[in-house]
Amino acid sequence: MTIQDIQNEIIDEFSMFDDWEERYQYMIDLGKDLPLIEEQYKTESNIIKGCQSKVWVHAEMKDDKIAFTADSDAIITKGIIAILIRAFSDQHPKDIIDADTDFIDKIGLKEHLSPTRANGLVSMVKQLKMYAIAYQTQLN
């Protein structure tokens, strides 16, 4: 599936919910299913700066595609990163670089998009894209 397909799928899932409580509960559950980062990658250098909670992200190249794993000490943050990873993991670097993130707005989590927001969703997206740029450079 393309990033766009996955994002549409996520939008569909979230459209079933009537209120914030159901959306957040779903996000919390997604956080619990996050592909967990291996303990050895939970290092200081893998922490994303700009988040009030700790977020670790690890990227690996497999068959020209990037696989992301992550963890956070806060469950809502974990849910947000789980959604991002679902959209961006196992994709070609170039597609990750080109992808937009409008779907966050469409699933009713717009408030997390503000660059000043303490959870640093913007920092997370930036970090995933940075990995993609780094791997793309290697491929070239």
Add this chain to the structure above:
Amino acid sequence: MFNVLDIRKDFPILSRKVNGKSLVYFDNAATSQTPQQVIDTIVDYYSNYNANIHRGVHTLSQEATDLYEQARHKIQAHFNAKFSHEIILTSGTTHSINLVANGFSSLLKKGDEIIVSALEHHSNIVPWQMLCERTGGILKVIPMNEDGELVMSDFDNLLSENTKLVFVNHISNALGTINPIEYIIEKAHQVGAAVLIDGAQACPHIKPDVQALDVDFYVASAHKMCGPTGVGMLYGKETWLKKLPPYQGGGEMIAEVTFEKTTYADLPHKFEAGTPNIAGGIVFGTAIDYMNSIGFDAIATYENDLLDYATEKLLAIDGLKIYGTSKNKTSVISFNLENIHPYDVGTILDKLGIAVRTGHHCAQPIMDFYKIPGTVRASFSFYNTKEEIDILVEGVRKAKMMLS
């Protein structure tokens, strides 16, 4: 007579909605809300008096200068300073602290010691670290105990003839502990050290008397006392303020300028370079008038009642732990739910219209002491109600249910 429902009518923001819910504002330790009287004074200033001060011959400038200096007198009276020129108007507590720290860099020599407390806000640690780097001074720290109180026996042992300055907050921003500043001032003076007290968290709750305290420097911010942001004050004993060199160069702070030499203006203008926050200074005076019209005794009694009520209700939640359990504390509750990140709790509370602070509250050493990433901090003001505390408690229960 103290009537919270009447008081709430003074604060327009308290009737707004957040995320579709009535706002419950419990982030008062970060900034207090603004009463209509203060808002009106800002509008009045810009509508009728706006001019630059201390230098104009025209009527507007004279009137604005008079209002600004009246505010200084109000602040002097409020803190019971001996002279109005002992009140320096600054951009806030951080500015005030940096002004003193910078001044001491010319007074400190290698090996001189500065004592700070383990309960300090970052803004209170960094200027002293920078000062020590510049001068070769040594920074010593008064440790804290499990209740979030400073260990006074350790403080006694830190004091020596090398101690030149002691710096402690009157009340901890992260935990609400009221520190024994009378004792600290007395002991520090016995070894000839100066004392600077950060009153940012105290002034919304307590009316300090700087002469009775015999404190050398005392600092505060207007925005935690129902005033505007971007203005605060430094009280310094006249003898100390005369000793310290100017902090910033610019207009207002000079007496005479030639290319060979500049002579500095008298106090307080020596420390007030450039055009100040004129409206802010004037309105700081209005905010102090407002708080005094309610009365600090009434405020303390009411807020203590809120604190007791909230403590009891929150502790009834299974797995909730309060950090900062001193008997001497103001209406601040820092807490966590077992195995739940404070950020998650804060996010859910926000969805319910409840404003709290989460994180390390710019006091990372305290969080390190408790080995936690941060806390949820609810801080109550005299315009809050028990009904709002009930909403908070229900919100915390809901957060716990969703996040467990």
